[in-house]
Amino acid sequence: MLKNKIAKKLIYLLTTIVIIVSFAFIPPKPDEGMYPLSDIRKLKLNQKGLKIPIDEIYNPDGVSLVDALVRLGGCTGSFVSSEGLIITNHHCVFGSVQRASTVENNYLENGFVAQTYEQEIPAEGLTAQITVSYEDVSEEVLKAAENVDDISKRAKAISVKISEIVKREESTDSTIKAEVSEMFVGEQYVLFRYKIINDIRLVYVPPRTIGEFGGESDNWIWPRHTGDFSFVRAYVAPDGSPAKYSKENVPFKPKKFLTVNPNGIDEDDFVFILGYPGRTFKNMPARFIEYQYKYQLPYVQDLFSWLINLYTKRGENDPEFALNISSTIKGLANTEKNYRGKIQGIRNLDLINRKLEEEKNLLKFINSNQELKSKYGKLPDEINQLYDDVFESGRRLFVLNFLRNYVSYYRLADLFVDYKTEQLKDESERKSNYKESNKEKLIAEIENIYKNRKDDLEPQIFMKIYGDASEFEELKSLEPFASFRNISNKEEYVNKLFTNTFIADKERFIERLFDKDFTVENSNDDLIKIANQLYQLKNEEQKRQQIRDGKSNILLAQFNEVKRIWLNRNFIPDANSTLRLTFGYVRGYSPRDAVYYSPISSLKGMIEKSFEGGDYRIYEKIKELYAKKDFGKFIHPKLNDVPVAFIYNTDTSGGNSGSPIMDAYGRLVGVNFDRCFEATINDYAWSEIYSRSIGVDIRFVLWVVQKIGNADFLLKEMNVNL
Incomplete structure (x- = not known):
């Protein structure tokens, strides 16, 4: 009996030790956030898995990993060799590859490799x-509005x-581009200085069946098998200064390039990302999310879905059109599915009501202290009044912008009205x-619009x-939309x-544009008449938007200010x-009941x-290599x-x-x-449960x-041992 008791105690003790040790090896949860460089020292990353000093990531007084980063168009890239070699996404260079391709020489479909410079x-x-440097210029910016x-x-x-700040900085140093970025609305403004490299060249692009494997079927989906x-490669003038494309240019020598780890990662490994994320809206009030959910997201998603179908069908029997429109379709499809995910995410999270509840508690906190x-x-009521006006405008500006963006004839009509209106002013104004x-330049712009118009689709x-x-x-009672509604055969x-x-x-068109006697008023052209009415509407909406921007500049600054007091952080x-x-861990997730995805x-x-074919067309050589199990040294041991x-x-x-x-x-x-x-909702909210990149x-x-x-020459350039 005594032996049994001792044995049970030993088993209990050993089990407890095992549990304690096991929990000691479970990685902690990451923090939500895309942290500015100024904040990363506060993260205590070495306690969360980082094995190098923070100075090796960002060192304002020396060279660090951030010096290997580039903003590449609307994407991010990183240097991976001393010869200006940059790695980025296939979809980030998709448009450039498409423009370099022809039906006969289709780099987009077949891939591209340059054996030499x-x-x-x-x-x-x-x-x-x-990014060269940055500094806070909030005081100078806000003083201008005092x-x-x-x-x-x-x-x-x-x-x-x-x-003014941008112009001053760029005149002081002609080698940089300056940008002042709004960090918190009406509160914080930071000046960033960038070195610009204008000569970027394609080095290696995989075939489309690798770089886009899974197509739109797998876009925003896991599991993914897309290369x-x-x-x-970045090029500069022989003296190292930025220069446009020239045969005399030489590869750029970055201060820092990343070391490639050919052994990769494993589940639960610590990872971090440096990059240039676009716009997020986590700090915005509930009414902003409500506007997105009711107006912007569903309208854009529906229109883009329709355009994708129109362009795709038009290109079925026209390879040249299909190639030329491929980049446009890809961009539309990416946004369309992203917005669909956001709509679902807002609904599944009940995000609007969650934020409304949070703001109710904030108001209680405000009212608890005289x-x-x-x-x-008065802040909550003032924010509501601001968004009442936003809701009243609804989709007006979206409609006007999309008419210009996707209908060349309307864009020209709008340009005609705008030009004639400006001609009534003094030349200086x-x-x-x-x-x-x-x-x-204006004539060249007009000719380019005509060149790219799609007569049969417009x-x-x-x-x-x-x-x-x-x-x-919000539009049906306004002209010219009200009249259009009454037309029987639209x-x-x-x-x-x-x-x-x-x-x-x-x-x-060009003749009448520059004919001073031909005015908008004496034109009998119905499309010009519509454009003139919508031009007036656009001006009214833009004035309303200016007022809203001015108010939000003050109100959202106060909103964030009092939230910091309430949250005490x-x-x-x-x-x-x-x-x-941003940082985190290689980790699977469970998006739905009874479903788990490994990482x-x-x-x-x-x-x-x-x-399955279709979007899952595979590059045939991959099948051959897989059949032979020719994995080389790039194999995951588990x-x-x-x-x-x-x-x-x-x-x-x-x-x-x-x-x-x-x-x-x-x-x-x-x-x-x-x-x-599920993580498309990241722009509004992040969660350990569903947010996976x-x-x-x-x-x-x-x-x-x-x-x-x-x-192999690329692997050697990246110092990867063969």
Whole structure:
């Protein structure tokens, strides 16, 4: 009996020790946030898994990992060699590859590899920006708005001061580009200085069936098997200064480039990301989320879905059109699915009501203190009044902008009205593009619009946007939408608009644009008449927007100010395309009941999907290599396979595409390219439960480069031992 008791105690003691030891090895939860460089020392990353000093990530007085980062268009990239080699996403260079391609020589479909510097080709449309320095200029910016009595001019005063600072900085140092970024609305403004590299060239782009494997079927989805990576190179003039493309240019020598870890990561490993995430809205009030949910997200999602179908069908029997429109479709599809995910996420999280409840508790806190009540007591009502006006405007500006963006005929009609309006002003007061000195540039712009118009599609697109708008509550009683609603045969009316307008003839349009006697008022052109009515509406809406911007500049600053007092802590500024750090762990998740996703995908899954065809078309050589189990040295020892992608619980957003994923030692282990569908809500809220980002595993990158691209020279350049 005694022996049994002793045995039970020993078992209990051993079990307790095992549990304690087990919990000691469970990685802690990461913190929500995309942290500015100024905040990363507060994170205590060495206690959370980082194995290098913080100074090796960011050192304002020396060289560090941030010096290897570039903002590449709307994405991020990182230097991976001393010769200006940059790794980023396939989808980040997609447009440049498309522009370099022809139906006969389709780099987009077949991939591209340059064996020598001379074979590298310009990545048209891409520039790289390197963060040189930053400083807080909040006091100078806000001082400009101190004595502005007219609320509608407050935002304008801040904007003018920001422009002055940018102009001053760039005139002081012509080698940099300056930007003043708003960190907290009406509170904090930071000046960033960037080195600009204008000559970017394509080095290695995998075939589309690798770089875009899974297409839109897998976009924002896990598990993923997409080789979303590409290599480009930065070039400068021989003296090291930024320069446009020239054969005399030489590879850029970065201060720092990342070390590649060909052994990659494993589950629960610590990882961190540096990058340039786009806009997030975590610090905005509930009514802002409500507006997004009711107006912006569903409207844009519906329109983009319609446009994707229209363009795709149009390209089915026209390979040249399909190639030229491919980048546009990809961009539309990415946003469409992202917005669908956001709508679902807001609904599933009941995010609007959660934020409303939070704001009720904030109001209770304000009312509990007389000093706070006298200062902030009216704030909730004032914010509600602000958003009542936002809701009244609804989708008006979206409609007007989309008509300009997707209907060339309307864009020209709007330009015509705008130009004629500006001509009534003195030359010195006109918009710069309408000044006499810029006449040739304006003609070039007009010719480019005509060159890119889609005559057979334009009436359909106009009908969709204009027709939808005429049914919107906030637009249907306004002209010209009210009149359009009463037309019985709307399709016939729209076709006549496009057939009978002088805009159809480029020479006639240019002639009448510069004819001083031909005015908007004496034109009988119905499309010009519509554009004139909508031009007036746009001006009214923009004035309302200026007033709202001025008010929100004050109210949101107070909103964040009192929230800090209530929560008794500072919080992170929303992302705004400035350099940020986020960290987390390689970890699976459970998006739905009875479903669990492990965190690493492999070639096996790619082969399995390939039998479905369609978006899962596979590069045939991959099948051959897999059949032979020719994995080289890039194998995951536990999976006994080449890992393709992995997920991790960092806080990322748009703009983090192409961001380097680094391990605890600051070595490159992957390239971020997406989020899981549930994590599209990251722009509004983050959660350990559902927020997972997706990156391509460096081992798959290296395997593809070696086995598919036959580009061992790139591995050698990155110091990867073969």
